[in-house]
Amino acid sequence: MDSFFSLSKLFWFLCSPDHLLVWGVLLGVLLLWRGRRRAAGLVLGIDLALWLALLLFPLGDLLLMPLERRFPAPPPPSQVAGIIILGGGELAEQSAYWGQPQFNQAAERLMLVPELAQRYPQARILFSGGSGSLLRQQFRGGDAARDYFERIGLGGRVQIERDSRNTDENARHSIAALGGIPSGRWLLVTSAYHMPRSIGVFRRQGWELTPWPVDYYALSRSGLRLDPQLWRNLRDLQIGLREWIGLLAYRLSAKTDALFPAPVSRGAVDPSIREPRLLEPSDS
Numbered sequence: 001m002d003s004f005f006s007l008s009k010l011f012w013f014l015c016s017p018d019h020l021l022v023w024g025v026l027l028g029v030l031l032l033w034r035g036r037r038r039a040a041g042l043v044l045g046i047d048l049a050l051w052l053a054l055l056l057f058p059l060g061d062l063l064l065m066p067l068e069r070r071f072p073a074p075p076p077p078s079q080v081a082g083i084i085i086l087g088g089g090e091l092a093e094q095s096a097y098w099g100q101p102q103f104n105q106a107a108e109r110l111m112l113v114p115e116l117a118q119r120y121p122q123a124r125i126l127f128s129g130g131s132g133s134l135l136r137q138q139f140r141g142g143d144a145a146r147d148y149f150e151r152i153g154l155g156g157r158v159q160i161e162r163d164s165r166n167t168d169e170n171a172r173h174s175i176a177a178l179g180g181i182p183s184g185r186w187l188l189v190t191s192a193y194h195m196p197r198s199i200g201v202f203r204r205q206g207w208e209l210t211p212w213p214v215d216y217y218a219l220s221r222s223g224l225r226l227d228p229q230l231w232r233n234l235r236d237l238q239i240g241l242r243e244w245i246g247l248l249a250y251r252l253s254a255k256t257d258a259l260f261p262a263p264v265s266r267g268a269v270d271p272s273i274r275e276p277r278l279l280e281p282s283d284s
Contacts, residue, residue, distance in 0.1 A: 004253060005165055011245075017054075017237050021047060054237065055230045057223060063240025064218035068192040071199065071211040071263055080123050081184025083116055084209065085109055086170050086198060087129015087141035088191065095144035101151070102144065105235075106191050108214040110148060116187070116212075117154055125154075126177060128161040128170045137165075167194070167246070168255045171201045181207045191215035193243050200247075200256030208264065 013019065024047035031040035053059060089106035103110065110127075117125060127149070129141035142162025149158045164173045175181055190198045192213035202209050217236050219225070227233065251259045 008166070008246075008249065012242065015245075017241060018234055021050060024050075051230075054233045056226060056228050056233075058218075058220065058225065058227045058229075058233045058236060059223045060233060060236025060238070060240045061218040061220045061223035063244055064193050064236060065221050065223075067194075067196060067240065067243055068213070068216055068218050070260070071192070071195040071213055073213055074210060076119065077185055077187075077210065079185075080120050080187055080210070082124035082126065082178075082182060082186045083113075083120070083212075084174055084186060084188050085113060085125070085127045085145075086167070086188070086190040086194070087127065087145065087164075088194070089215075090129065090141040090144040090148075092131060092139035092141050092144050093133075093136060095147065096139055101148035106215050109189055109191065110145060112189055112212075112214055113149070113154065113158065114152060116189070117157060124178075124182075125158045126161060126174055127158055128164055128174045128177075130162050130164045130169070130173075167197055168201050168250065170198070171205045171207070175205055175207065181205075185210055187212045189214060193217065193239060196261045197243065197247050197250060197256065200258060200261035201250065203261065204254075204256050211263075 024043060028040045028044035028047060031037075031043060086109065089103050089109040091102040091104055094102040113125065113127075116123070127142060127145045129145060131137045131140050133139065140162040142160045145158075146155065146160045146162075149155050149160075159177065161170075161173050161177045164170045186207075186209050188195075188198060188202065188209035189212045192215060195211050195213045199209065199211055217239065247256070247259060250256045
């Protein structure tokens, strides 16, 4: 199994904010049990303060706002050659269990497809999404997406790539599924917070796509507005922190060329319109 994928899952299990808060409680209890009351009180006090801060304030906005503002939604192009939708909005295991497509808060990625399919009737459409689970690889987002598209009458229009497990594999497998980097302007649909990393990995493969961000979360630059909703504030903090860690990991592992990919300069020639490049055997 790919070590980068496995290590990323192990790291996030240990270091996600919700798990860290639980580890803090367990550490405090352990210190108390060992008779180190002063250290236990300090650890539990910090842990409680963090819980209260997350209960009252959307601290995740501090991390999400710069991500979501990095690639503003562009005016709709007059025509496009194709559209790539990155998976992440599907609940693959629940979909398989209940026999119908189930989605999470990122469902906008798929909800946008009927609109784009109608706006660009000649465009090719590719959905890229497999399983991001370390333990349940048999449940694929592409399967849930295929079921959804068939139910809304787009089954014959949308090509499904169901083997990718992360954003880097989204780019590689999408290019392979298309037989190489195609010509013309292609849109990339994914969550706004995820767009910088997504654009970065496709650029690393030599393909400049037109970003089409959806699924926004942040409402404040400071994250200090009073909004007492623990579950949502914790969710947004996790999303933002995970994405920034992902950007760093992808840069250090040379999966992107920049820590925080930026939009192409407006004065530059639009690189999303290009001659086709066929997939070479060494690219697969």
